[in-house]
Amino acid sequence: MIAHRNLGLVAAAATLLAAAPLSAIFERWTWLVQAVIAVAAVAACAALARLGRTPLWAQVLAMLGGLTLALTWLFPSGAELLAILPTPSTFGHFAELLTGSVEDMRSYGVKVPDTDPLLFVTVLGIGAVAVLVDVLCVGLRRPALAGLPMLAIYSVPVAVYVDSVPPVPFAIGAAGFLWLLVTDNVDRVRRFGRRFTGDGRDVDVWEASPLAAAGRRLAVVGLALAVLVPLAVPGMTVGLMNTLNSGVGSGLGGPGLGNSPGRVDLFAALSGELNQSRVTDLVKVTTTEKEPFYLRFGVADDLRANGFRVRGPNGQRATGDLPEPAERPRPGVERTRHQATVEVSRELNMPLLPFYAEPANFDDLGSNWFYDPNLQVLFSNRDDSRGKKFSFEYVRSTYTPQALRSAQPLPADLPLRRQQTVTPDVPEVRALVAELTRGERTEYDKVRAIYDYFSEDNGFTYQLSTEEGTSGQQILDFLENKAGYCQQYAAALAWMVRDAGIPARVAFGFTNGSRRSGETLTLTNRNLHAWTEVYFDQIGWVPFDATPSYGVPGSTRSAWAPDTDAPEETTPQDGTSDTPDETDPTAAPDRDPNQFEEGLDAGAGTGSDTPAGRTSPWPWLTVAGLLALLALLAVPALRRLALRRRRGRLAPVARTVDPPDADSATAGQPSVVVSTDPDRARADAHAAWDELIDTLVDYRVRVDPTETPRATADRLSRDSVGTDAAAGTAVRLLGRAEERARYARDPLTGEPLPAALRTVRGALAGQADRRTRLMATVLPPSVLGRWRTTIADTSARLVAAGGQLRYRLLRFNPRRLIANRASR
Amino acid sequence: MTQQTWDEVGGLLPYDEFRAASDAIVTNIEQVIEGKTATVRLALAVLLAEGHLLIEDVPGVGKTKLAKALARSIDCSVRRIQFTPDLLPSDVTGVSVYNQETHDFEFRPGAVFANLVVGDEINRASPKTQSALLECMEERQVTVDGVTYQLQTPFMVIATQNPIEMEGTYPLPEAQRDRFTARIAMGYPDPTAELAMLDGHGAVDPLPALRPVSDADTVRRLIGHVRQVHVADAVKQYAVDLVTATRESPDLRLGASPRCTLQLLRTARAVAALDGRDYVLPDDLQVLAVPVLAHRLIPTADAQLARRTTDAIIADIVHRLPLPHDRKRSPYENRPPAGNGRAPFEPRRP
C-alpha cells in the first residue's frame, strides 16, 4: 500500500512535469497553479479511495469527483454551494467556457493571455490526464501506457503553436515519464524478493537488473527519438530549424517558415531572399489602381535591444467588411477606392498574406485568416499563404505635405505613442537625431529632416551585402558606413523617427517590381522590400521609403516622401505653400508609368551591387580551400610515389661475381650470377614483387592470393601485358626472382629487376584504359586499399580493446562501490 | 646383397648428371608410350620419391605398358604379379617350404622381392591378397612365419587397376590406397599421339626391344639427390595447409593422413629435381595435389550424391587456398581482392 501511495504521488507529479510544454503557450504561469490544484485534488481523492480498498471503478469515480470539485472552485459560476460543490449552473458555466475556449483558440496568437476559457480547458485536460495516468499506473500497473496521455499534453503546444516548441519543457515531461517508469519498476522488482543475474548468482543491489537491460536500452532510444524527431521534422519545430540556419537560405520563399505569424523573422527572411541567386515568382497582383504603393504583408514594431522584432498579431476574422478606414475627410488627404486580386505562388509560404493598405473587405479568405487592424496584417495561426488567391477592396490615401504638417504631436501618455517610440538607448543616434531635427517645428518636418538625411549627398549608398541585423550597434554601424539595403534604411529611419518622439515602425512587402502586364504585377523574391511607416495624429500610418531608389526595382516615391536623390528635388522646407505638383497623388514627377520595365536591369544588378573598392575575402578563402583540397587529394599519389621510389632504389647494379666453380654454383641454374649478399638480393626481389602487386592493384588487374608467383607471372605475361614480349619476359623474371627469394636456398641476383618493373608497368599502363590510368596516378587504389585495411584493422582492435577496458572498469562501477561501502 | 647407406650414396648430384640420368629414363619410356610425357615424368618422380604408384584407368590405355616400360628401362630386378581372384597372399610375399635335403624350412621369396614390382590389375585380387602387400609397401620388409626379410632398395610397387565401377573388381581398402604415393590416370592419347602410336607400334611392339638405360645404383644416387632438395618453411606450411584443408573440407568424410603429407613433400622434391630445381615450389605441390591426395580421400555422401569426385574437390581446395606468407606483405597477399568472383576459402568441420 505504501508503494501504491508512493506510485500515485509520482504519477501525479509526472503528469505535472509532462504539462511543462504548455508553458510555451501561456504568457503567464496561472495555468500551472491551477493545474497543480486540480492534480492534487485528483491524487488526494485517489489516495483516499485506495485507502478504503475500493475497486478500480470507484477509484476512477473518486478522482473524477475530485477533479470536478477543483474545477468548480477554480472556475465558479457564482452559484456554487460552499464554493466547491457544483450546481447545474456550474456545468452550464463550464459549457460556456468550453465554447468560449474554441473561439479564444482561434483569435489569440501565441502566447495567449490568461483567459478563463483557455485556463479552464487546460486545467480540465491536465486533470483528465492525471486521472488516466493514475489509473494506468496504479490501477492497471501499465505505466508505459501512461506515456500516451502524457504525450497528448505535449501535442497541445505542438498543434497550437506549431513553429517552435522548445525542447527543454519536453525533456522535463519525458523525465517525469521516466521517473514514473523507474518508480514502478523498483516497486515491482522489490516484490520479487531476490533477483538473479541469470548466471547463477544474485544481482547485487548496485547492479541494474539484467532483465531490464533491453528495456533500458529501448527507453533511451525512445527518448532520444522523441526529442530528436520533433526537432528534425519540418513544420513541427521550424523555429529551431530557423535559428539553425537563419540568415541566408531560410527565406520567405523557402518551405516551412512555420505557421505562427508572431515568430517569422522577417528581416532574416528578407535578406535571405534578396541574396538568393535564383529568382522566383512569389506573388501576382492585379489592381485597378494605376500606380499603387507597395504590397504589404508584415510589420515589425517591437524595438528591443537586439533590433526590431515582429509582434504576434491579434485580430478578428477577416471575412466580410472590415471597419471602414478613417471616414473623416481631411484637407489634403485624398482617398480613392480600388479593387485588387492577389495570387500567391506555391513558393511563398508564411502565415501572413500580402495586400494593399488599407483594406475595406476581403473575399474568398477562409475562416482561418484574421486581420489585425493595428498592425494592418492578415495572419493565420493554422493556414499558410501557399497558393492562396483572394481579392479585396482597399482605400488608398495620399497626403500633401501640408496635410501631414498640420498633424499635431501625439499626447505623451497615449499608449500608442508610449509603445511605438521606445528605443534602446544609443546616445550617438540620439545626438544625431537631435541635431537633424533641431529647429523643425512640426512632426512631419522632423520626419522629413531625418528622411532627407539618407541621401546620396550625405554619402548613403545601396549595398546588399551588408551585415545583418537592426540592433543599436548595427544601426550605428550603418550610419557610420552609410551603405546598406532596405532593411537598414527602413530600420534606421524608424529608429531615428522614434527617437524624435514620433511613433514609427518597419513595414515589409513588395515593391512594384519590374514586370507588369496591364493591371497585373508579377513580384519575385528580388522585389521583397522593407520601408518605414510613421504615425501621424488623426491621419494614421504614413509610409516613407528611405532606401535609395536605384537599388530597388519598382521603387515608388510620393509627394510627402520624394526621392532624396532626385536631381530636381524640392526641399520641403522651401515648399511650404500648396503647389499643384504636391497634391498630385502620383508624385515623383521624374518617373513615367513605364518605369517598371526599365527597372528590370536594376533588378538583375542587385546581387552584384558590391562596390569594387571593397574586396571580399571569399575568393581568397575559396582558393585556399581548393589548394587544401588539392593537397589532400595528392596525398595518396605522393605516398604511392614515395613507395615506388623506395622500392626502385634497390640493388640497381649487381656486383656480379663469377661462380668459382661448377660445384658450388646452385645446381639449378648454371648461368646464375651469385651475389655476395643474398639477404639484400632477397629483399630486393620482395620489394620488386610488392611493387608489381601494387601496380597490378593500381591498374585493376586481378591479384589472386592463391596464386604462386610463377603462376601470377605466367598469367600476366599471357593475359595482361598484351603482345609485349619484353614485358612478358620481364614479368617472368620478376616472378622467378620472387619465387627464388621465397623458396630457394639462394635468391636470384644480378638481375635488372627495376628495369623489368618499369617495362611491366609500362605494358600494364598500355593495356589499361585512360580512366584506370588516371586513377592509378591520382588516387592509386593500392594505397587507398591499404589504408582502408589499416583503418578496418585498427578500429577492430580498438573495439576489442574498448570492450576489455569496459570490462575492467566495471570493477570501479560507482554503484558497486557504494553498495560495497554500504554492506561494510 | 650389400647396399650402400644413404650417406654413402651422397647428396646433390651435379645438375647435368641428374638431368642426363633422369632424361634418359623418360626418353626411353617414351619410345613405348606415346604422348604421355607428364604421366611418365610423374611415374619417375614417384620412383625417385621412394613411393609406390597406382595407375588407374579404363582398360587399354597403356597402364601395363607404362609399368613394364618403366621396369625395363632400369636394369634391376623386376617382378610382375598378375592379380587374379584366386591369387594367394603367399604368392605375393613368399612362403617357407620344407627342404628335404637340408631337413630345414627354407624361405622361398614371393613376388615382392625385387626392385620393381608390377602388380597388374591389383583390384581383381581378393582383399586378403591385396593386404599382403601392405607391410612390404610401407615398411619395405616381409615377415613370414615370424622371420622378417628386408626388401631391396629401390623398391617400388607399380600397380594398375581399373576404375572401381568396372566389373569384377574389389575396391582397394583405404589402408592399401593410403600406401600408394600417387595415383595417376593415363587418359586417352591425343589424336596426333595416337597416330604416332599407330605408325610406331602398328607392326611390331617396341617394348621387347627396350634396353635398360639406368640401373639400381644410379636410381639410388638419384634418390639421394632428391632427398637433398630444399623445402622452404613457407612450402612446408603450404603442404600442411593443404592437408588440413582436406581434413576440414565439408565435402570430405576422410581427409589426408600425415603419411600423405610426407609423401606429398617427397614427391614434390622429386618433381622439383626433375624440373631442374634444387628447391620445391608451391607450384609443385599444386601440381601433385590431385595425384597424391585424391585417391586416399572419401567424399561425404552428399558430395557423392552431387557426383563430386575427390579429384574435383581437391582441385577446388587448391584453387581457394591462399599461399602462406612468411613475412609482412601487402594486404592483397592475404586477402582475396574484391571482385575476383571467388569466395574466400572457408574451412568447416564436417
Ligand SMILES: Nc1ncnc2c1ncn2[C@@H]1O[C@H](COP(=O)(O)OP(=O)(O)O)[C@@H](O)[C@H]1O
Ligand atoms: N599412349 C600409348 N602409347 C602407345 N601405346 C599405347 C598407348 N595407349 C595404349 N597403347 C597400346 O594399347 C595396348 C593396350 O595397352 P595396355 O597397357 O595393355 O592396356 P591396359 O591399360 O589395359 O593395361 C598396348 O598394346 C599399347 O601398345
Ligand SMILES: [Mg+2]
Ligand atoms: Mg593391363
